[in-house]
Amino acid sequence: MSIIDSVHKEGRKALAENEVKEALREAGIPTTDFQVGKRFDQIDAKKLKFPVVMKVCSPDILHKTDVGGVVLDITKDQFEQEFNKLSQKFPKENILVESMQDRKVEVIIGLINDRTFGLTIMFGLGGIYTEVYKDVTFRVVPIRRQDAEEMLKEIKAAPILEGFRKIKLDREAIINLLLAVSAFGEKHMEILDQMDLNPVFVKTKGVIVVDAKMLLK
Numbered sequence: 001m002s003i004i005d006s007v008h009k010e011g012r013k014a015l016a017e018n019e020v021k022e023a024l025r026e027a028g029i030p031t032t033d034f035q036v037g038k039r040f041d042q043i044d045a046k047k048l049k050f051p052v053v054m055k056v057c058s059p060d061i062l063h064k065t066d067v068g069g070v071v072l073d074i075t076k077d078q079f080e081q082e083f084n085k086l087s088q089k090f091p092k093e094n095i096l097v098e099s100m101q102d103r104k105v106e107v108i109i110g111l112i113n114d115r116t117f118g119l120t121i122m123f124g125l126g127g128i129y130t131e132v133y134k135d136v137t138f139r140v141v142p143i144r145r146q147d148a149e150e151m152l153k154e155i156k157a158a159p160i161l162e163g164f165r166k167i168k169l170d171r172e173a174i175i176n177l178l179l180a181v182s183a184f185g186e187k188h189m190e191i192l193d194q195m196d197l198n199p200v201f202v203k204t205k206g207v208i209v210v211d212a213k214m215l216l217k
Helices: 003-010 017-026 079-089 145-154 171-187
Strands: 035-037 052-057 070-074 094-099 105-114 118-125 136-140 192-202 207-209 212-216
Touching (some): 003 212, 017 052, 070 079, 105 171
Antiparallel strands (some): 105 192, 192 207
């Protein structure tokens, strides 16, 4: 039984970030390596590459930044102190720890269960300003490769993805990710309500999902 099926069977609507990322990994979608624990001694610092980011990890807290649940650029010397501060702030919740990722461009990929069209996939400029720029495009799931290629061209930020000012990005990796997310949505269409992968870091070679949210019907 998949993680999504297990959560749905429990009657929960929201998944914690670690659960979403584990579900994505099952589908072959690249995400960050992470560790989760409520206590500092549950985290193996030897397996981490510093600096790291810490996040409160709970199905009840989907907007972590809004509640002060994200701490960035933590060095090895700051690690224990910052972990304990965050765990004291959220004593009932797990803390997720992962290494900071190099970024070039941030995009968002989402799945939305639309009342009219059914499950749709969204693609656009990502990061904290997604709701401000609203630079996104949509397709009905499932999509084909041609659809994915067209989606990359339809957003206003398309020139950035095409090498604006000699920025080298892995367009093929974005296309493959869109196809993988579409397949993921098609597989779980009966119980999936919404999923946001934001930000997704697009690199010179490859992409990686840095943060992820998921809601079930």
